[in-house]
Every structure is written in C-alpha cells, then in structure tokens.
Amino acid sequence: MFRRFELLLFLAFAVSLYAKTESWIQVQSQHFIVITPASEKDGRHVADQLERMRDVFHTAFPKAEVDPPSPIVVIAVENEKDFKALEPAAYLAKGSLQLGGLFVRAPDKNYIMLRLREQEPAFGYNAVINENPHPYSVVYHEYTHLLFSKAEDWMPLWLNEGLAQFFENTEIRNKEVKSGEPSRENLFILHQNRLLPLDVLFAVDRNSPYYHEETKGSIFYAESWALTHYFWIQDQKNSTHKLIDYMRLVAGGVDPVTAGTNAFGDLNALQKTLDAYVNQATFLALKMDTPIAVDDSAFVISSLTQSDADAIRADFLAYDGRTDDAKALVDTVLKEDPKNPQAYETMGYLNTRQTNFDGARKWYEKAIKLDSKSYLAYYYFAAITLRNGPPSGDLAHEVETSLRTAIKLNPNFAPSYDSLAVFDAMRTENLDEAHSMSLMAVQLDPTNVHFRLDAGNILIQMKQTENALRVFKAAQKIAKNPQEESLVEDSIRRVEQYQNASADIPSLEAEEAPETEKTTADDAPPVLMRKEHPLTGQRHEAKGIIKNVRCTPPAQMEFDLVDKSRSLTLHSDNYYKVEFSALGFTPQSELHPCTDIENLHGRVQFVDSSDKEEPGQIVAAELSK
Numbered sequence: 001m002f003r004r005f006e007l008l009l010f011l012a013f014a015v016s017l018y019a020k021t022e023s024w025i026q027v028q029s030q031h032f033i034v035i036t037p038a039s040e041k042d043g044r045h046v047a048d049q050l051e052r053m054r055d056v057f058h059t060a061f062p063k064a065e066v067d068p069p070s071p072i073v074v075i076a077v078e079n080e081k082d083f084k085a086l087e088p089a090a091y092l093a094k095g096s097l098q099l100g101g102l103f104v105r106a107p108d109k110n111y112i113m114l115r116l117r118e119q120e121p122a123f124g125y126n127a128v129i130n131e132n133p134h135p136y137s138v139v140y141h142e143y144t145h146l147l148f149s150k151a152e153d154w155m156p157l158w159l160n161e162g163l164a165q166f167f168e169n170t171e172i173r174n175k176e177v178k179s180g181e182p183s184r185e186n187l188f189i190l191h192q193n194r195l196l197p198l199d200v201l202f203a204v205d206r207n208s209p210y211y212h213e214e215t216k217g218s219i220f221y222a223e224s225w226a227l228t229h230y231f232w233i234q235d236q237k238n239s240t241h242k243l244i245d246y247m248r249l250v251a252g253g254v255d256p257v258t259a260g261t262n263a264f265g266d267l268n269a270l271q272k273t274l275d276a277y278v279n280q281a282t283f284l285a286l287k288m289d290t291p292i293a294v295d296d297s298a299f300v301i302s303s304l305t306q307s308d309a310d311a312i313r314a315d316f317l318a319y320d321g322r323t324d325d326a327k328a329l330v331d332t333v334l335k336e337d338p339k340n341p342q343a344y345e346t347m348g349y350l351n352t353r354q355t356n357f358d359g360a361r362k363w364y365e366k367a368i369k370l371d372s373k374s375y376l377a378y379y380y381f382a383a384i385t386l387r388n389g390p391p392s393g394d395l396a397h398e399v400e401t402s403l404r405t406a407i408k409l410n411p412n413f414a415p416s417y418d419s420l421a422v423f424d425a426m427r428t429e430n431l432d433e434a435h436s437m438s439l440m441a442v443q444l445d446p447t448n449v450h451f452r453l454d455a456g457n458i459l460i461q462m463k464q465t466e467n468a469l470r471v472f473k474a475a476q477k478i479a480k481n482p483q484e485e486s487l488v489e490d491s492i493r494r495v496e497q498y499q500n501a502s503a504d505i506p507s508l509e510a511e512e513a514p515e516t517e518k519t520t521a522d523d524a525p526p527v528l529m530r531k532e533h534p535l536t537g538q539r540h541e542a543k544g545i546i547k548n549v550r551c552t553p554p555a556q557m558e559f560d561l562v563d564k565s566r567s568l569t570l571h572s573d574n575y576y577k578v579e580f581s582a583l584g585f586t587p588q589s590e591l592h593p594c595t596d597i598e599n600l601h602g603r604v605q606f607v608d609s610s611d612k613e614e615p616g617q618i619v620a621a622e623l624s625k
Contacts, residue, residue: 024309028300031067035304035312036076038116044296046076046114049172051294053140056170056177057147059288064147069412069444074112075316083115086316103142104319108376108413110146111316112139137183141168153447153478156256157208158201159247161221162228166286180229180286189222190278196223198267198274202256226278231264233284248586307337315346323350341372348380357384368402375409375416378402383419390426399423414444418451425458434458443592449475449484453491460495467576469495539605539619542568546602546623551575551594558615559597561604570606571615579620597623 027034027043032050036043050072058066077083087102104111114136144164148155169181196210201223204210210220231243242263249259257267264270304312311333317326327350333343348363364381367374382402385391391399400423406416418441424434438455445451452475459468472491479485544563551557557575561568572578575593583603587596601624606616 022306022309024304024306026302026304028302029294029296030298032072032074032112034074034076035309036078036116037082037309038076038078040301042116043076043301044299046074046116047299048294048296050074050112052172053143053170056172056179056288057143057167060167060179061147065150066147068110068146068149069410069414070106070108070110072110072112073312073316074114075313076114076116078116080115083113086113086313086320088320088322101136101139103139103146104316105142105146106319108415109315109319111319113316114139136170137168140170141165144168150445150447151251153480154251154253155247156202156250157204157206158220158224158256159228159250162224165221165225166228166232175289177288178285179288180232180284182225182229182283186222186225187278189218190226193219193222195271195275195278196220198227198260198271199257201227202260223274223278227274229283230274230277232286236286237284252586305337307333307340308342311337311340311342311346315342315349318346318349318353323353326350339370341367341370341374341377344370345372345374345377348377352380352384357387360384373409375406375413378406378409379413379416379419382406382423383415386419386423386426390423396427412444414441414448414451417441417444418448418454421458422454425454425461428461431458431462435462439592439594443595446592447478449479449488452478453487456491456495460498465495465499467574469499470576539607540616541603541605542570543601543603544568546597546600546621549594549598557593557618561602569615570604570618571609572618575618578618581620581622583622583624585625597621600625 022037024035024037025040025043027036027040027047029047029051031054032047034043034047034050036046054066057064075086077086101115102113104113141164144167145160148160148163152160165183165186166180169183170177170179171181196219200210201220204220228243231246235241235243246259246263249262250256254262260270261267310329314326314329314333317323317329320326326346330343330346330350333340337343344363344367348360348367351357351360351363361381361384364377364384367377368381372378379402382399385395385399390396400420403416403420403423406413407420410416417437421434421437421441424430424437435455435458438451438458441451442448442455452471456468456471456475459465459471469492472488472495476485476488476492479488542561542563544561544567547560547562547567549557549559557572557578559570561570578593580593580597603622603624604618605620606618608616
C-alpha cells in the first residue's frame with residue numbers, strides 16, 4: 001500500500017480544467033488507453049513506454065497477471081499547472097516532492113496520470129524533477145501492487161511492500177531496464193534508526209503499529225525494501241532462489257517467521273548481514289536486457305470532444321477523492337453535453353460513495369439509456385437494484401439484460417458473474433447457470449470471500465450441501481478480517497445444522513419422477529451426458545499430459561490424458577471429490593481444475609465404468625509441470 005493521504009478540496013483547480021478549450025486525442029494500445037491534449041506523437045510515445053513497462057514486469061514476474069480486469073486509463077497532461085489541477089492535495093503543499101506520475105487503483109477502475117513537460121527527457125529515463133531521479137516511482141510502485149493483488153491473502157506485508165519499493169525506482173531504456181536503485185529517503189531512515197528484529201519484521205500485519213504509525217511505519221517500509229533488495233540481488237548474482245523459496249513456503253501456509261528460518265537460515269546471522277548491507281557505500285541495481293519491439297502501427301487514434309475529455313477528468317477526480325471538484329466539472333459537462341454517458345456514470349459513482357443508492361441507480365440508468373459502452377454502468381445499475389430484493393416483471397428483465405451486457409463488454413470482471421448468479425438464485429431459476437456463473441466469479445477473483453459464500457449458498461439451493469461445505473471451508477482459509485471470518489463461520493454452522501436435521505428425517509423415494517422440460521441446444525450450454533458410476537472396483541493408473549479439459553455445471557469434468565502411444569478420456573461426476581495433489585510445485589492459490597490443469601503432466605488413478613462405452617471415473621490426480 002502506498003502511503004495514503006487525506007485529500008483537500010481545490011475547487012479553483014477544477015474550474016481551471018474547463019476554462020479553456022483544448023484539442024484532446026485518445027491513443028488506444030493493446031493494454032492501455034491514453035488521453036492527452038498533446039500531439040499524436042506524444043500520445044503514441046506514452047502508450048509505447050507503458051507497453052514497455054508492462055513487458056518489463058511480465059519479464060520479472062512471468063506468472064503474475066499483468067493485465068487487470070479493469071482497463072488502465074492514462075491521462076497525460078502537458079504541464080505542471082494541468083497536473084496540479086488533478087493531483088492529490090497532499091502533494092500541493094510547499095516543499096512537497098513533485099511527482100511525474102500517479103497511479104489511482106480502485107476495485108473497478110485503474111487510472112494513471114502523467115506529466116509530459118518540464119522534465120528531461122520527456123518520459124521515464126533519467127528524468128529530474130526537483131532532483132527526483134524517478135518521477136514515475138508512484139506509478140511503478142502501485143503497478144507492482146496491482147500485479148500481486150491476488151497474492152495479498154498470503155504474501156507477508158514486508159515482502160509486498162519490499163517488492164513495490166524495489167521496482168518503483170525503475171528506468172526503462174530502449175534495450176535495457178534498470179530496477180532496484182535505492183531512494184535517498186529509505187537510506188536516510190536506515191542510517192538514522194535501528195533495524196527491526198527480523199522476526200518482528202516478518203510478523204507485521206495490517207493490525208500492527210509498525211504498519212500504521214508514521215515513525216514506526218517508516219522503518220518498516222525502509223527495512224522491507226532493504227531485505228527484498230538484498231535477496232533479489234544476491235539471488236541474481238549467485239544463481240540462487242531463496243526469495244522464491246520463501247514465497248513458496250508462505251503461499252503453502254507456513255507462517256512468515258518459520259518460512260524465513262527455513263528459506264534464509266539463522267535469522268540472527270541474517271540480521272547482522274542486513275545491518276552491514278544497509279551501511280555499505282554503493283548498491284547494485286538489477287539490469288535486464290529487454291529489446292522490446294512495440295508495434296505502434298496497431299495503436300488506434302481517435303479525437304475526443306472537450307466534453308468527453310472533461311468527463312474522464314471528472315471521473316478521475318471522483319476516484320481521487322476530490323468529490324466537490326468532480327461534481328463541479330460534471331455539472332459543466334452536462335450543461336454542454338446533456339447526453340454524455342460518462343458524466344452520468346460518474347454521478348452514479350459519486351452518489352454511491354454518499355450511500356445515496358436510489359439516486360445512484362437513476363444516474364446509471366440514464367447512462368444505459370444513452371447507450372453507454374461502459375460495463376460499469378450496466379453492472380452497477382443491476383447490482384444496486386438487487387439490493388432491494390428480487391425484481392419482477394420488466395425490471396427483472398432489465399437487470400438480467402444489464403448483467404449480460406456487462407459480461408459481454410468486459411468478460412474479465414468477476415462481480416458481473418457473481419451478481420448474475422445471485423439474480424438467478426433469488427428467482428430460484430436457472431440454478432445450473434447460477435452455479436456456473438458463481439464458479440466463474442471465483443475463478444476470476446479467488447481471493448474474494450463473498451463470491452465463495454454466494455457459490456456455497458447456490459449449492460445449498462441445489463441440495464448439494466457437502467459441496468457447499470467444501471466451498472465454505474475453502475473460504476475460511478482466505479478470510480481477511482473478523483467480519484469475513486464471522487460470515488464464513490455462520491455459513492458453515494448453518495450447513496452443518498441443516499445436515500444434522502436432514503439426517504433425522506427418513507428419505508422418501510418418489511413413486512414417479514416428474515417430467516422435466518426439454519431444452520434445445522440453443523436454450524442451454526452443452527452438458528457432459530454421462531451415466532453416474534460408483535467409484536468402486538479395481539483402480540488403474542495412467543500417465544500423460546492433460547488435454548482438452550471440459551466442465552459443465554454443477555461439477556462434471558472430463559479430460560484427455562495423452563502420451564506418446566494413446567489418448568485416454570477420463571471423467572468425474574463431481575470434481576470436488578477428486579483428490580488433486582501437486583508434485584514439485586505449489587499452486588499460487590486454490591486449484592481450480594476446470595482452468596488450472598490444462599497441459600500439466602498427470603499421474604491419474606481411475607476405475608473402470610460398468611458400461612464399457614463410458615470413460616473411466618477419476619479418483620485422484622497427481623499434477624506436475
């Protein structure tokens with residue numbers, strides 16, 4: 001977490017945003033959307049540099065998800081005045097460090113703001129602003145956090161902050177990248193203060209005073225950088241992997257202090273080494289050869305109206321916490337352009353922050369009626385409507401259509417799938433689809449406890465209480481705070497009470513099964529039509545590469561196990577009951593067989609089906625890379 005500051009309101013700056021008319025353009029590269037009042041050449045240059053930045057982090061962290069589900073929008077202004085009109089107030093005080101860039105992260109939006117002028121050269125290499133050699137450090141710092149956002153449930157805070165500070169001081173050249181240069185602030189703190197004992201540093205969490213109090217927090221951040229820097233450089237020099245070993249241990253559930261001893265050795269000896277390291281005269285930096293070729297001919301260039309540019313800047317101000325400034329600018333946009341969907345969406349966001357949900361829903365509804373191309377307008381209209389319970393009639397149709405549109409516009413945004421699953425469950429209709437949608441939400445965002453709770457509740461509706469209990473217990477492992485822990489415990493207790501009560505009631509066999517409504521291929525997704533087979537009989541074992549993984553609700557799975565001589569199709573009626581294990585590697589999060597086992601090597605145990613026409617039934621699978 002980059003240090004957060006209380007933001008003040010600067011209405012005069014917001015007024016200056018629309019005091020003059022500018023010619024804005026939009027440059028869309030493969031992974032970024034850049035808007036700027038500068039020339040097309042400047043816009044292309046910014047997009048090019050950011051694509052290079054992305055490739056740098058992809059090289060450093062090949063397994064990290066470098067593309068967030070919400071697109072990254074970049075506002076590249078020309079000068080200091082325009083930058084300050086959008087900049088957080090904490091950086092406007094006299095004597096404050098002048099930034100060249102800012103990264104604003106939110107669960108549903110990602111904004112970068114950059115200043116193009118008053119630096120040498122124009123972007124990111126040896127730039128000097130008030131003697132700050134790394135003006136884009138905030139951008140790189142938060143981009144690192146963004147990459148590891150899904151690892152926050154297991155990654156210790158010292159390592160999370162240490163990695164962000166290591167890569168915040170990055171210089172990107174055409175054929176070389178340099179990362180890890182120390183900041184003067186960190187070195188000053190390390191030279192003026194005693195280091196924290198390493199067992200204390202490793203144990204710091206979000207409730208620790210070392211994370212929140214300014215004086216204690218400073219040494220925590222500085223020492224986190226120093227230890228990360230030491231191991232990253234040493235591992236590179238000596239071809240070791242101690243930092244990776246440590247990450248594997250904590251990802252596997254080992255507590256951070258024990259993991260430190262196992263990966264790094266005696267902590268007292270390491271403490272002395274670190275003391276000497278922070279007092280050395282020079283520090284090495286990490287150099288990577290990156291002859292990155294970005295094809296800027298694929299960039300899409302379009303012009304923006306002044307109203308469109310102001311609407312985007314107003315949205316940035318809203319997410320930046322400058323609520324009054326954002327509202328003033330939106331009001332002006334709506335006077336000039338009453339049919340601007342982005343302005344209505346921003347008003348919806350501002351009303352949501354003020355907990356005026358009825359007002360927010362109306363603003364989002366107006367954006368939709370103006371044919372908004374933003375998935376968030378459709379999602380929030382539906383999600384806020386569902387707060388009032390299951391809708392009916394035309395409103396139910398609008399909610400369903402909005403959620404399906406949100407998914408179509410952004411297939412990687414997990415909340416849309418979760419809300420559609422909840423919507424189906426509210427109506428007790430399409431429970432197979434509800435289960436499938438909830439699984440998709442969990443797969444896209446495995447660290448979200450609430451998605452798992454919704455998935456478990458849907459399984460209860462489907463009378464799959466054992467599977468629901470497994471989902472709730474998996475959620476218990478990733479609960480991040482007492483409130484989430486309490487919600488999960490209540491869910492587990494509710495299922496167990498239901499199971500105990502059901503055990504006392506004798507089951508009755510229906511004399512005749514009711515007819516089921518037939519569906520066509522156009523009405524429903526394809527289903528793995530297999531007979532159920534008990535997992536009894538002689539077990540067999542086969543080895544090969546897992547290919548063509550297929551899954552359908554509620555929990556059926558099929559794949560081909562391919563080796564040099566044959567291809568064997570295997571099946572599971574319920575993949576929750578398959579015993580999966582990993583050999584030689586540790587999954588970064590809970591294993592999702594439908595998405596995570598494709599192309600892995602597998603040693604699979606199975607039993608033959610009683611029907612020779614049916615594939616063998618999977619009992620267990622040992623996975624390796």
